[in-house]
Amino acid sequence: MWPLPRPAFSARTSYDTCVGSTQSKNRREKLQKAADSAEQAGRRFRKAAAKSTLHKLRPEAFQLQGITGGDAVTWAYENGMVSTMKGRRIYDRLMAAPAHDICPLCGQGMVKSLDHFLPKSEFAALCVDPLNLIPACVDCNKAKGDQAPESPETVTLHPYLDNIDDHPWLTARVVQEAPTWLEYFITPPGHWDTLLTSRASHHFEVFNLAELYSAQAGRTLNSIRLQLTDLLEETGPQSVRAYLEGEARTRRAARLNGWETAAYQAWAEDDWFCAGGWTGI
Ligand SMILES: [Zn+2]
Numbered sequence: 001m002w003p004l005p006r007p008a009f010s011a012r013t014s015y016d017t018c019v020g021s022t023q024s025k026n027r028r029e030k031l032q033k034a035a036d037s038a039e040q041a042g043r044r045f046r047k048a049a050a051k052s053t054l055h056k057l058r059p060e061a062f063q064l065q066g067i068t069g070g071d072a073v074t075w076a077y078e079n080g081m082v083s084t085m086k087g088r089r090i091y092d093r094l095m096a097a098p099a100h101d102i103c104p105l106c107g108q109g110m111v112k113s114l115d116h117f118l119p120k121s122e123f124a125a126l127c128v129d130p131l132n133l134i135p136a137c138v139d140c141n142k143a144k145g146d147q148a149p150e151s152p153e154t155v156t157l158h159p160y161l162d163n164i165d166d167h168p169w170l171t172a173r174v175v176q177e178a179p180t181w182l183e184y185f186i187t188p189p190g191h192w193d194t195l196l197t198s199r200a201s202h203h204f205e206v207f208n209l210a211e212l213y214s215a216q217a218g219r220t221l222n223s224i225r226l227q228l229t230d231l232l233e234e235t236g237p238q239s240v241r242a243y244l245e246g247e248a249r250t251r252r253a254a255r256l257n258g259w260e261t262a263a264y265q266a267w268a269e270d271d272w273f274c275a276g277g278w279t280g281i
Contacts, residue, residue: 001107001159001203002255004098004104004135006161007130011038011039011042012035014081014087015076016035017089018080018081019076027075031067031080034067036065037064041062044061045057045131046131052155052195054118055148055150055151055152055154059123062122063125064076069121073120081128090130091133094114095114105134106139106140106209107257110137112136112138113138115136117131119145123148131160143206144156155202156206157203162196167189168257169186169192169257170186172213176270176272180273180277181214182267184259213263216259228278238274240275244264244267247260247268248264
């Protein structure tokens with residue numbers, strides 16, 4: 001959802017690096033013999049991503065030649081990438097890509113692991129393909145689970161492939177009740193097609209983003225409550241609005257579609273809120 005630069009390693013480079021240090025000679029040769037099937041799987045994956053047909057990919061076509069899926073994941077990913085020094089360098093580079101360790105799937109959590117975009121339990125030949133490895137927080141990794149997409153609309157947004165952060169699309173609205181809260185939703189820019197809009201909505205649901213952002217905004221409001229009340233009492237609603245607009249501006253410069261940007265903007269634009277809506281009256 002929040003874009004990342006595409007990894008610098010190809011599927012083949014990553015595979016060769018991860019299996020090259022395998023200690024058992026027999027196993028290493030078996031893995032090396034399957035290198036072409038890993039490369040071909042990476043090619044099919046990229047082609048399908050470009051054509052928005054990832055949901056049509058079948059696990060049978062994404063196995064390493066002559067190696068069961070379970071062995072492929074244990075040998076190439078767990079041993080070769082996570083636990084071996086050379087493979088680990090690639091793992092660490094992928095983990096380090098998001099600025100400030102912010103999870104690109106939710107824009108809030110801290111990166112703790114690599115999530116397999118297409119699950120490694122089904123698409124074993126992609127288990128060390130960098131394009132299939134997304135740095136993610138624990139909650140997002142868990143929320144996505146081992147589900148492969150079943151339709152074009154259920155392909156979650158891919159941080160390396162879906163660069164959607166050049167226009168505003170995240171919006172919040174003040175719910176005028178006591179206590180007040182913010183409702184978050186997606187406002188698709190005019191150039192988004194219906195498929196991208198559906199995928200973004202699906203992404204929002206899978207990762208529970210409306211609830212996550214609403215809770216975060218509630219905590220932020222709690223932390224500025226006294227300041228808002230002082231401004232209202234000393235100089236009135238216009239001062240409250242000016243303060244909130246300033247906060248929205250500085251957050252927008254840092255992150256166009258961040259939940260904080262949307263929160264401050266929604267509060268600043270709402271007359272009821274600026275007149276004391278946070279006070280619970
Ligand atoms: Zn996350």
